Amino acid sequence: MPKNPIRAKEEDQINVQEKPLSKNALDGVRVIDLSWIVAGPQCTRLLADFGAEVIKVENEAALDYCRNILSIDNEGSPNRSGLFNTLNRNKKSVTLNVMHPTGMEKLKELISVSDVIVENFSSRVLEKWGLSYEDQKKIRPDIIYCSMSGFGHSGRDRDYVTWGPTAQALSGLTYMSGLPGEESAGWGFSYMDHTGGFYGALAILMALKHRNSTGEGQHLDLSQVEAGIGMTGTSILDYTVNSRPFRREGMPPGNTAPDKKIAPHNSYRCKGKDRWCVITVNNEGEWNALSKAINNPPWINSEKFSTMELRYENQDELDQHIETWTSNRTPHEVMHHLQSYGVPAGAVQTPRERVEEDPQLKERNFLPTIKHGELGDTKVEAMPMKMSETPWELKSASPLLSEHSAEIYMELLGTSGEDFASFLEQGIA
Amino acid sequence: MTALGGLLVVELCGERGQYMGKLMGDMGARVIKIEPIDGSPERNIGPFKDDVPDPNSSLYFWARNTSKESLCVDLESPQGISAVKKLLAKADVFLEDRDPGFLKTIGLDYEVLKQTNKKLVMTSLTAFGQDGPYKDYRSNDLVALAMGGIMHSCGYDDVPNSPPIRPSGGHGDFISAHYGLIGTMSALFSRDFTGVGQYLDVSAHEACSSTTEASIPTYLFLNKEVFRQTGRHQGATPTPKTLCKTIDGKYIIVFQLFNNLNSWMSLVKWMSEKGMSEDLEDEKYKDMARHRTSNTEDSDHAFEVVRNFILNHTADEIYRGAQELKYPWGIVRSPEENLDDPHFLEDRGMFEDIPHTEFGDEVTYKYAGRPYRFKGTPWNAFRPPLIGEHTAYILNQDLEYSEQEIENLRLTGIIPSE
Numbered sequence: 001m002p003k004n005p006i007r008a009k010e011e012d013q014i015n016v017q018e019k020p021l022s023k024n025a026l027d028g029v030r031v032i033d034l035s036w037i038v039a040g041p042q043c044t045r046l047l048a049d050f051g052a053e054v055i056k057v058e059n060e061a062a063l064d065y066c067r068n069i070l071s072i073d074n075e076g077s078p079n080r081s082g083l084f085n086t087l088n089r090n091k092k093s094v095t096l097n098v099m100h101p102t103g104m105e106k107l108k109e110l111i112s113v114s115d116v117i118v119e120n121f122s123s124r125v126l127e128k129w130g131l132s133y134e135d136q137k138k139i140r141p142d143i144i145y146c147s148m149s150g151f152g153h154s155g156r157d158r159d160y161v162t163w164g165p166t167a168q169a170l171s172g173l174t175y176m177s178g179l180p181g182e183e184s185a186g187w188g189f190s191y192m193d194h195t196g197g198f199y200g201a202l203a204i205l206m207a208l209k210h211r212n213s214t215g216e217g218q219h220l221d222l223s224q225v226e227a228g229i230g231m232t233g234t235s236i237l238d239y240t241v242n243s244r245p246f247r248r249e250g251m252p253p254g255n256t257a258p259d260k261k262i263a264p265h266n267s268y269r270c271k272g273k274d275r276w277c278v279i280t281v282n283n284e285g286e287w288n289a290l291s292k293a294i295n296n297p298p299w300i301n302s303e304k305f306s307t308m309e310l311r312y313e314n315q316d317e318l319d320q321h322i323e324t325w326t327s328n329r330t331p332h333e334v335m336h337h338l339q340s341y342g343v344p345a346g347a348v349q350t351p352r353e354r355v356e357e358d359p360q361l362k363e364r365n366f367l368p369t370i371k372h373g374e375l376g377d378t379k380v381e382a383m384p385m386k387m388s389e390t391p392w393e394l395k396s397a398s399p400l401l402s403e404h405s406a407e408i409y410m411e412l413l414g415t416s417g418e419d420f421a422s423f424l425e426q427g428i429a
Numbered sequence: 430m431t432a433l434g435g436l437l438v439v440e441l442c443g444e445r446g447q448y449m450g451k452l453m454g455d456m457g458a459r460v461i462k463i464e465p466i467d468g469s470p471e472r473n474i475g476p477f478k479d480d481v482p483d484p485n486s487s488l489y490f491w492a493r494n495t496s497k498e499s500l501c502v503d504l505e506s507p508q509g510i511s512a513v514k515k516l517l518a519k520a521d522v523f524l525e526d527r528d529p530g531f532l533k534t535i536g537l538d539y540e541v542l543k544q545t546n547k548k549l550v551m552t553s554l555t556a557f558g559q560d561g562p563y564k565d566y567r568s569n570d571l572v573a574l575a576m577g578g579i580m581h582s583c584g585y586d587d588v589p590n591s592p593p594i595r596p597s598g599g600h601g602d603f604i605s606a607h608y609g610l611i612g613t614m615s616a617l618f619s620r621d622f623t624g625v626g627q628y629l630d631v632s633a634h635e636a637c638s639s640t641t642e643a644s645i646p647t648y649l650f651l652n653k654e655v656f657r658q659t660g661r662h663q664g665a666t667p668t669p670k671t672l673c674k675t676i677d678g679k680y681i682i683v684f685q686l687f688n689n690l691n692s693w694m695s696l697v698k699w700m701s702e703k704g705m706s707e708d709l710e711d712e713k714y715k716d717m718a719r720h721r722t723s724n725t726e727d728s729d730h731a732f733e734v735v736r737n738f739i740l741n742h743t744a745d746e747i748y749r750g751a752q753e754l755k756y757p758w759g760i761v762r763s764p765e766e767n768l769d770d771p772h773f774l775e776d777r778g779m780f781e782d783i784p785h786t787e788f789g790d791e792v793t794y795k796y797a798g799r800p801y802r803f804k805g806t807p808w809n810a811f812r813p814p815l816i817g818e819h820t821a822y823i824l825n826q827d828l829e830y831s832e833q834e835i836e837n838l839r840l841t842g843i844i845p846s847e
Contacts (some may be wrong), residue, residue, distance in 0.1 A: 070643060072650050072651065149778075175761050194604075202611055234476070239764075247766070345567075385631040388629075
């Protein structure tokens, strides 16, 4: 018998359920999206791309801050941010003032007809609104509530706040990016907003799957810092098993590979201003391919580079030789040439190159176009996958602020036209 | 009851795809990892327990392969292929990250598998996808981070001649696996209503390319290229440096200094109590909107005074003091330093002691635990499998091979000898 557990056999979970014929995977799932900025909207964007009906709820007095980021031209309009557009496509927009008792009543009505609630406020906001998970359950017994805070909804530091860079710094990810002996290079963007969103979507999808089997919802208590810590598993084990901290001489490793002890494995200067490519050689086959690709220069036969171990040991010198070869070629010339010999190499691509030139991204339709109410034709970043039965779909650009208010209040919640007009007048909707 | 209990997942994955199986296993799915006779190559990646290289001691492998069983079988032999095919006929999910076209050469492609198992969800997570001009290009974590544009945003603006820096730790693989699993889970949800599985063609290059926050929108909408800056966001225009050194030699990330007047006034009061506020009590520093939207001489000066205050305190003093004032600042910690933070260690139970009985009945090691907390269904991880640990068990119990048949497979080298 194996020493390790074997998961007990359970009955096949498939229990085909009643639902109208669907085209997208999450057709029929309704999500109340109270989230803002990047992490929460990234999460609900993934659900919306798979066909969930995501209703983005905003308070006119505190709009999604992302509407101001990279806003184009027309100052004053909340509908002109390119970043907002890519993060909120396929969603519906409704304005609702939760501070007004009628507004709160309407939010509760929305919850009663929804499957999922997502928010990324600091950790006591929904509690203060009287909408803790227990409260939500009374309104909708099988609700799936996903809270995405910095530190989680329990623990002594639950009131601390994070933005992407905070979570990256605390979890260790910022420190792990850099050259030895220098300050941290860190992440040049809010990676943990993306990844926090990925984990939010994953948790919701798993919880929805569980609800299919049991009929039960649950609270998913996400912490942005914990999601970051999860990805530092090797360093944690190196410390708990070997007592070796990551904070030590020679770390972080820049672009080299001390875990694999292979070389070359680095970035190399190319022709052009601040242009770079990466080259990696994982085995003898790739080393021979590299030699051939660069025409067997004399240095390559040096004893110093005759085995992987020696190449790793002498990698600084090796890298200088390679850079002599790369430095009068463009990154893409280096990449295509080495790849034609089977060497894993890649250009450090600029945004412009990814948008305008990359033939692979073009062929796979990475930047589809969709018409936006104010910005006209816009391009947004695609889901990185094709699915044979229930593909993701780009149905609409990001909604204009409150574009769907009438539809949601009147059609979904059955508010009369008269009441809706008065909601608008009183600043409830 | 676990969230994914009852699902049978077969994983034929290396560095790129292995995290998908781990995340499913940790939430209760039964995950069987198919490995070659001498173990998956990623078992050879360091660091190793006690620094002794051994395929059962790779901490890199441990961190990415919890909650799996291991079936070692030779996929170059018809008998080996046949065993895996039998397993796939019963599976709910097949996760694979081999080169495009490889599985077709051994008859394990989706077109074949769906004939005997229409409920199968099969996810191919490859470097560039199944088609397109780069589909046969060689890639890995570093190449994915370069081509996907992530490296372009990360690095230094004050270290001369420095290259773009890839954040270490395998994030090209993580991003790809996260997307691959999100797609897989959506297909499993849909299957509950349709009764049929499907095929997913997921591209690591596209996954990374869509994980660069504002860099593509900045190009598309403002027609500007962003550039990298030390320890902080890329910019289309330069922004103030956020890394601030502390007296104990660490760094704090300092940003949104002028986001909120209350926080600002409390910070100045704190600095003043320490005799270090200089002229910051002056009214001109209270114009949050002005300082927030443009770098002025005043805002630069204010930041310098704050920077000096931070330099005279420990990282912990500044972190906790500033958080109390609602500043979202954080210490630039090394990963292991979170084991000293009681919020994560004690209150949240973020680190999990996982038994490793192969080293002794009482031996456990502390792992980075759950990346999310499900209140209704537990995270439920166990240690990664030893090479081929479950081979005979799976062949016998799941595939109903007789002891004699299993012995024959051993003798012909199709599974490892005991």
